[in-house]
Amino acid sequence: MTLRVTGGDVSVTVRGDAVGETDGVLGRLAADGVPAALMGGNASLWGPEATEKAAGRLGWVHAPDRSRRLLPRLDELTERFAGLDHVVLAGTGGACLAAEVIARAQGRSLTLLDTVDPHQVRRATRGPLDRTLLVLSGAETVETDGVRRVFERAFRDAGVDPAGRIVAVGPPGSPLETSGHTFVAADPEVDGCFGALSAYGLVPAALCGADVRRLLDEAEALIPSLLLTYDNPGLVLGATLGTATANGRDRLLIADDGSGPAGLDRWVEQLVAESTGKNGRGVVPVVVEGPAAPGFGTTRGVRRLVLGEPAEGADLAVSGPLGALFLLWEYAAAVACRVIGVSPFDRPAVHESEEALAGLLRGAEDGTRPVVIGCEPVLVDGEVEVHATGDMLEGAKDLRDVLDAFTHAAPSGGYIAVMAYLDTADDTAGIRPPFARRAAHDRDAQVAFGLAPRLLHSTGQAYKDGPRTGLFLQITGAVTTDVDVPGRPYSLGTLQLAQAFADLRALRSREHTVVRLHLRDRAAGLARLEAALNG
Template sequence: MTSVVTAGGVSVTLRGDAVDQGETVLDRLAYDGVPRSLAAGGTTLWGPDAAPLAARRLGWLELPRTARPLAARLAGLTGAARGAGLDRVVLCGTGGSVLAAEVIARSAGAALTVLDTTDPHQVGAALAGGLARTLVVVSSRSGTGVAADALRRIFERAFAEAGIGGDDLAGRFVAVTDLGTPLNDLAVEAGYHIVHSEPDVGGRYGALGAAGLVPAALAGVDAARLLDEAAALVPALDQPYDNPPLALGAALAASALGGRDKLVLADHGSGLPGLAGWVEQLVAGATGKDGRGLLPVVLDGAHDPGFELTGDLRRVVLGSRPDEPGPGREAGISVAGPLGAQFLLWEYATAIAGRVLGVDPFGAPDEAASAAGTAALLRSEEGAAPTVVSSPAVLVSGAVEVHGPEGLLKGVKDLSGVLDALLAAPPDGGYLAVLAFLDRDGDARAAELRTLLAARAAQVRRKPVPVTFGWGPRFLHATGQYHKGGPQNGAFLQITGAVMRDLPVPGRPYSLAELQLAQAFGDLRALRSLGRPVVRLHLRDRAEGVAQLVEALKD
């Protein structure tokens, strides 16, 4: 059985049991008048406790219209930057809007360097990319983000050391933040360009707002076209049927209610590179709370071996469905359409899923746990550098140190045993998350561990274990919320690495490497406080350590 819902240039195709399950939930939503209420900005759809926050977070529904003046302003700002010879854009920030800007740029073939990282190697490479033609966008809604602040300070010093100062220095920065934040005040004093983010749009839902559009437009993307694509979908949003976002949200929620709370996300010809990663942060962060939620498992594509290794989970294909037969391919969900419309589609669908699951899709109550741990490690008296103390290694094998609970690793003698013990830790229906505080570019091979761990899990357990992979600290604002607030059935493999070329953070008593380690340890403490199985692998040599892990999993 197949059901196809189309409108505004997007289509949602449901197959197999996704049809019956989704239609049951859809009929209830239509009966309750949910689509009309949501399109009108109804704030009580997620319960009375969530209403105050919802009243300040529904502006994303109007962005296809309200962001038009911003698109025109950005065209002028981009022209001025090009006239000044600034054609290389670096984005410093964290959160879903940063991922949105990255997807927008990649899909349009525009060059945008994204630094949602504190890894000194990755930041050092960006500094070496040509400062003479670099424009830096510092994005932080609160204006207090420690990572964005550190990166801003590092780039300010780098420009100064390159002889760029005064008005020339001021013209090298664009701040995207709320009105009245510390970043806003600093930018006013320094003379930086300022674009205010929308006060009624949360960062996770800000793909079509200032935080998503400013960096992409400065990189050369036509922001107005994205808004046009999204606007074409707006007329369908208040309809009970022939409403693709509603059908998708109903199907996602029905999957979770039916026990399929993991979504296998695979791209197959969507032409929108990176979209799955943006969907991951939106869905996991918005729904993963109160012990409930949906956890996306992002694959490299529909032909990824993990498409078959993830077991009886709900499969979501971005683009057309693969034609080859195989387990799970006869059922599931396919989503296709232009990027601007897909942003609005997924935001609406996720809000609907939150309604059905009984969670507030706009709050992030558990993200603060890791941030608090990081802040505690960075807090020091009399300007002293932070001290991060690690427990003794349980095992040292070549370039890899193993840190973890003795109970979990009792009797383990090598890396293969460590990884097998961790794969055995999640209960049925659980998952394993790999959390890599490394260089997303220089240590890219670490991402191979996801597929290898999934294959290894199929050998050491009766049922496959979904394996997710996240770069730190990027995942803290995405799946990080799910890890703490969602179903407590995860096991975690954290990877840190030795730093060969550190960078001091001007005006702060810590370096970038110390900040990165504090973020890793803050998250580690938060996970352990929940009693979840966590193993940390520290790579004394990054390349050699990753190679050892790959070989251990292939053994």
């Protein structure tokens, strides 16, 4: 059985049991007038408790029109900063990932820093500073504050005035508005999670040379289809995602077949996780390497999505132009949240991790250097320290034993999340596939892999407050060359470790099982981990 719905050059295909499971829900959504209500900005769609917050978060449904008001400003900025072809984006959340996807799709160069890893930040500051433009997108967090301060020092050391090399994007009234840097006001009714087509995503994309008008045109072409009661691709996609949880499928496997925009899988991952994962419910997304990847086969409790054309074994396939896909997925996530019974705009776990980090750094307010102290490892294997609580690893003699015990502790039909506080340049590609084979064979479980702190502002929400079917492996690594943060009594390395410990605290406070691996040497430690996984 197959259901295929198209509109605005977007195609959504649903196959197999998912068609029957979705049919009744589609009828209820249509009878309730959800399409017109959502596109009309009706804030009551997610219940009375969510109405107040939702009322100030629905500007994204009008983004194809509202964001056109930015175009003259973007034209002025691109002309002013012409010649600055090393564009660095510092920020967190979905809109920053969207900007990176846009740049890659249009063959433009954009360096995304949604991390404070000192190796990665140091590498970015060693670019051609005479041609570098730094864009700060979103609220100024501890992370973006640190990156901004490091770049300001780098600019000054190179004889460049930072005031002329930094563009900040934030809501009206943001402290960045009076910082002395070029400021672009974003729509106050849009946040980063649903902000792909807002200033948060479009300003950095435009400054690296992307054609953002094309994206808005693509999104606008989809709007008539999103108003339809039937044959509405966004409604079908949202209903299929939402009904999956009611039918025991709380994980969404995401495979990119290579025909669509590179990186879109990670953007979809953060949107679905951050919007749906709360109150013990939601969809936990797992990005895999492709339709033939380990873990994409026959396991329980999953929906299988292909970004591209329908593939064997997939329940869902979605394709279309990038601008339309951004709007489609945001619409579908909002619909899925109504079906699941959660508000798409609450992110309590994200805020808790931020507060835990602030607590660890609180002493820094008076100039005292924060001290992040870890416990003694329960086992050391080569360059890998193993940190854990409880007796799960009792009797383990080496890293292979640790991984065996850890995998066997995963809930049958659940998932394992690997959270790596490392550099994008660290060779982590060999971790997920063998781990996924092991978990599928032993526990019929999935393995998700993500870099942190990116996941703190996205999948971390679903990991902590979504379905309680996960087990968590945190990886931290020694810093070879640290970077002090000017004006702060801590370094980027200290900040990165504090982020990891804050996340660890938030997970354990919910009684989730977490094991931390600390790599005393990153390259050697990753090689040892890969060898143990393949052993």
